Amino acid sequence: MTHTYSPQPSSNQTTTTEPPARRHTPRQVAGLFIVAVSLAVSLVVAAAIFYFGFSGDGLGADGAGEVRVTNLVIGLTLGLALLLAGAGVVHWSRVVMPGPDVVERSSDDASVPAQRDSGAVRGARLGRRKLIRNSLLGALALLPVPAVWALRRFDPLASTGRERTAWTEGVRLLTDVGYRPIRVSDLQVGEMVSVMPASYLELPDEGPARLNERAKSPVMLVRMQPDELSAAEGRENWHVDGIVAYSKICTHLGCPVSLYDRTTHHVLCPCHQATFDLADNGAVLFGPATRPLPQLPLAIDDDGYLVARSDFTEPVGPGYWERQA
Amino acid sequence: MTEAAETRTTPRRGWVLSQAERLVESVDQRARSSRWLRRNAGRVSPDHWSFWLGHLALFSFVVIVLSGLLLVLWFKPSMAPVTYDGAYEPLGGVVVSEAYASTLDISFEVRGGLLVRQVHYWATHVFVAAMAVHLLRVFFTGAFRTPRKGNWLIGLGLLVLGVVGGYTGHALPDDLLSGTGLRVVEGGILAIPIVGTYLSSAIFGGEYPGDDIVSRLYLLHVFLVPALIVALLAAHLVLVRRQGHTRWGGAGKTGRSSVGSPFAVHIARAGAYLLMVFGVVLVMAGTLQINPVWLRGPYDPAHVGAGSQPDWYIAFLDGALRLMPPWQIDVFGHEVTLSVVIPAMVLPGIMITALAIYPWIEQKVTGAEGDGHILERPRNMPTRTGLGVGFIVFFVLLWIAGGNDVIATAVDVPVNWVTRFLQVSVIVMPPLAYSVTKRICLGLQRRDRDTLVHGRDTGVTVVSRDGRFSGVHRPLNRHEAYALTSYEHRVPFEPGPETDENGIPAPRQRGAKVRAWLSKVYFVDVIDQPTAAGIGASAGDAGQSDATGQSGGRMEGS
Numbered sequence: 001m002t003h004t005y006s007p008q009p010s011s012n013q014t015t016t017t018e019p020p021a022r023r024h025t026p027r028q029v030a031g032l033f034i035v036a037v038s039l040a041v042s043l044v045v046a047a048a049i050f051y052f053g054f055s056g057d058g059l060g061a062d063g064a065g066e067v068r069v070t071n072l073v074i075g076l077t078l079g080l081a082l083l084l085a086g087a088g089v090v091h092w093s094r095v096v097m098p099g100p101d102v103v104e105r106s107s108d109d110a111s112v113p114a115q116r117d118s119g120a121v122r123g124a125r126l127g128r129r130k131l132i133r134n135s136l137l138g139a140l141a142l143l144p145v146p147a148v149w150a151l152r153r154f155d156p157l158a159s160t161g162r163e164r165t166a167w168t169e170g171v172r173l174l175t176d177v178g179y180r181p182i183r184v185s186d187l188q189v190g191e192m193v194s195v196m197p198a199s200y201l202e203l204p205d206e207g208p209a210r211l212n213e214r215a216k217s218p219v220m221l222v223r224m225q226p227d228e229l230s231a232a233e234g235r236e237n238w239h240v241d242g243i244v245a246y247s248k249i250c251t252h253l254g255c256p257v258s259l260y261d262r263t264t265h266h267v268l269c270p271c272h273q274a275t276f277d278l279a280d281n282g283a284v285l286f287g288p289a290t291r292p293l294p295q296l297p298l299a300i301d302d303d304g305y306l307v308a309r310s311d312f313t314e315p316v317g318p319g320y321w322e323r324q325a
Numbered sequence: 326m327t328e329a330a331e332t333r334t335t336p337r338r339g340w341v342l343s344q345a346e347r348l349v350e351s352v353d354q355r356a357r358s359s360r361w362l363r364r365n366a367g368r369v370s371p372d373h374w375s376f377w378l379g380h381l382a383l384f385s386f387v388v389i390v391l392s393g394l395l396l397v398l399w400f401k402p403s404m405a406p407v408t409y410d411g412a413y414e415p416l417g418g419v420v421v422s423e424a425y426a427s428t429l430d431i432s433f434e435v436r437g438g439l440l441v442r443q444v445h446y447w448a449t450h451v452f453v454a455a456m457a458v459h460l461l462r463v464f465f466t467g468a469f470r471t472p473r474k475g476n477w478l479i480g481l482g483l484l485v486l487g488v489v490g491g492y493t494g495h496a497l498p499d500d501l502l503s504g505t506g507l508r509v510v511e512g513g514i515l516a517i518p519i520v521g522t523y524l525s526s527a528i529f530g531g532e533y534p535g536d537d538i539v540s541r542l543y544l545l546h547v548f549l550v551p552a553l554i555v556a557l558l559a560a561h562l563v564l565v566r567r568q569g570h571t572r573w574g575g576a577g578k579t580g581r582s583s584v585g586s587p588f589a590v591h592i593a594r595a596g597a598y599l600l601m602v603f604g605v606v607l608v609m610a611g612t613l614q615i616n617p618v619w620l621r622g623p624y625d626p627a628h629v630g631a632g633s634q635p636d637w638y639i640a641f642l643d644g645a646l647r648l649m650p651p652w653q654i655d656v657f658g659h660e661v662t663l664s665v666v667i668p669a670m671v672l673p674g675i676m677i678t679a680l681a682i683y684p685w686i687e688q689k690v691t692g693a694e695g696d697g698h699i700l701e702r703p704r705n706m707p708t709r710t711g712l713g714v715g716f717i718v719f720f721v722l723l724w725i726a727g728g729n730d731v732i733a734t735a736v737d738v739p740v741n742w743v744t745r746f747l748q749v750s751v752i753v754m755p756p757l758a759y760s761v762t763k764r765i766c767l768g769l770q771r772r773d774r775d776t777l778v779h780g781r782d783t784g785v786t787v788v789s790r791d792g793r794f795s796g797v798h799r800p801l802n803r804h805e806a807y808a809l810t811s812y813e814h815r816v817p818f819e820p821g822p823e824t825d826e827n828g829i830p831a832p833r834q835r836g837a838k839v840r841a842w843l844s845k846v847y848f849v850d851v852i853d854q855p856t857a858a859g860i861g862a863s864a865g866d867a868g869q870s871d872a873t874g875q876s877g878g879r880m881e882g883s
Contacts, residue, residue, distance in 0.1 A: 075611010083604025253512030
């Protein structure tokens with residue numbers, strides 16, 4: 001690109017009156033371009049070194065090290081090359097290119113009324129055929145109606161799937177990691193464990209059934225001193241020796257509530273900071289959640305493992321229109 | 326270059342030029358483009374740094390499209406589970422979705438893949454930010470006035486599409502953060518009265534999360550949203566071209582004429598800026614890590630990362646969700662969670678509607694007729710500027726609220742305090758910002774007026790023979806004075822009499838009253854524009870004002 005502008009001004013230009021800054025500009029522009037080119041060349045060199053010099057083993061423990069190096073080198077060389085090439089053109093256009101300001105007079109923007117009347121608007125003549133116009137509008141308005149029928153098909157699935165989880169009477173609680181059943185003695189006071197229902201493992205591997213279940217069945221199991229609990233009426237026997245289970249799915253927008261404070265028994269949702277009290281039936285203490293966390297009633301089976309007494313007594317997760325308030 | 330070099334290069338240049346000429350000619354004969362070319366070569370592009378903001382958005386969109394074209398070659402938009410056994414060892418043997426696995430492959434196994442991913446992501450941030458700042462430029466200078474109200478709407482549509490494009494892209498890799506974002510969106514959809522559950526089921530293909538959503542969002546992200554952006558962009562640019570660019574006022578710069586660089590220079594400079602945007606985004610992508618999906622792990626609805634935050638252009642909605650009090654009402658036995666519906670649906674609806682209809686409201690208020698091609702300085706429309714700053718403060722506070730947990734951790738105070746503080750601020754601060762901005766604007770107007778009447782303070786103080794100190798002021802030259810006075814001076818208008826002389830009520834009196842009230846809000850405290858006579862009278866006792874402004878007149882400091 002640089003060769004089209006010679007560093008020495010040609011004879012027909014009035015060189016003597018040019019300020020020094022302007023005279024040096026072509027050299028500066030060429031310099032920018034040359035640095036840009038050399039950066040591009042160094043990119044090629046770097047690429048060759050990467051190709052021959054590095055094995056696929058990676059530099060860091062996580063295998064990401066090599067990628068970080070190539071990323072940095074390619075990004076910097078290519079990026080700076082383009083940046084400098086662009087800067088060169090800007091510098092060039094500012095000083096070397098002939099660019100006195102020019103004046104442009106605009107014509108009237110609006111189209112001429114006579115054209116409008118005779119042409120587009122009146123040509124359609126929609127206003128004069130009221131019957132045609134109205135029936136056309138009516139037909140267009142009715143077009144979306146069949147879509148309502150299509151939506152209708154989703155409803156039963158939406159409400160029943162939303163109201164039930166994989167928890168039923170006698171389903172064992174399994175640790176979320178390793179899927180082991182839990183005895184009362186496995187849990188220390190102050191401890192919190194994430195659990196899933198044993199019925200979750202029976203769900204098919206194919207399709208989204210397991211993923212969907214993980215969006216509503218997760219439960220937090222915590223143990224506190226039995227006298228710290230203040231169980232609501234009807235919930236007195238939902239705990240086992242101070243072990244209580246609450247849905248992990250936030251009643252605000254469905255994030256997994258997981259930040260548990262063992263001294264206060266408060267649990268905080270990291271998404272929008274809804275805070276619940278697990279010692280007080282999952283009541284909302286702070287934040288935008290409107291309903292307490294649903295509690296899972298607990299019991300012990302014949303082998304001494306923790307099981308659910310039933311499903312949750314209300315839908316878990318965020319509120320919706322059909323939910324029984 | 327020596328003379329020999331000149332002669333050596335001349336024939337080559339001649340050959341290239343003649344070939345180019347032949348090419349242009351043959352294209353022109355077929356496309357009949359010379360009239361179009363001549364017309365456009367004569368177009369003028371007014372120069373001001375702020376006029377390049379739209380270009381920045383356009384060029385970053387080009388970067389997004391190019392890097393996106395590379396990403397679609399390797400990305401697999403599928404939620405089918407696969408066992409990962411790629412180069413990233415910590416996740417070896419973990420069952421992940423194909424979308425997540427292919428994102429890891431792009432990052433670690435495709436040569437330069439991580440760079441392309443990071444270019445795509447950083448360019449999106451630049452794109453949305455550039456559009457937002459471009460919108461502010463248009464707003465604060467009144468570039469949205471007739472005949473550009475339609476283009477204002479198109480631009481707003483582009484901003485919304487940019488946000489939608491960014492969000493749908495964010496959700497594609499199926500990592501823990503993108504899944505958490507989807508969960509929040511699903512909760513928001515569920516909260517919509519009556520149709521919420523239907524919509525959620527329709528969007529996710531049944532229960533959340535299902536195994537459809539990634540491929541559905543992919544369609545939106547790589548086809549529908551870009552196609553709409555390209556269509557609206559074309560309309561946006563064609564309208565700018567047909568209506569001409571807005572420009573600052575000045576001598577010879579009227580609504581009917583435009584001064585600036587010729588089209589060819591503009592194109593050359595635009596090409597250079599395209600290269601530079603490319604370069605900057607590449608440097609960012611090379612040096613600043615963004616969206617490291619491998620650190621977060623695959624999406625699991627039962628897990629969440631602490632400090633989960635959406636991208637900045639969505640964060641204001643997340644902030645609103647965090648600040649909302651826990652309100653819930655009962656409508657005929659149905660549950661309506663206001664603490665979700667208001668921030669997730671009502672608030673963005675109001676914000677976008679307010680932006681969309683503002684040009685029409687202001688036209689009603691000012692009663693402006695005809696075209697407004699000349700930009701207005703923000704200080705000369707104090708109420709508009711105040712409203713704009715109030716809007717920005719509101720947005721920024723919500724954006725900060727989207728990171729209330731991060732702030733609480735950083736400054737080591739309870740997150741509840743941060744939330745309470747922001748709950749109050751988001752109501753108190755925007756009106757305060759409006760009021761303060763308006764005062765500042767009026768103050769600046771007053772200073773302009775002083776400058777016009779008394780001249781510019783040179784900073785030189787002289788002592789007269791009798792020991793009096795006075796500042797030396799330099800009267801403005803005609804160009805400077807023109808720039809300070811060439812704005813429309815508006816005053817509030819009267820609604821007119823309630824009834825005419827026969828006691829007949831005037832038609833549309835109520836509308837006129839509303840307009841008059843708004844007009845009072847806008848213009849009741851405008852600073853009087855100095856008249857030429859006033860300036861002359863004041864300058865008269867201070868010495869002759871010089872048209873070139875080379876020699877200064879003297880006057881007493883007040």
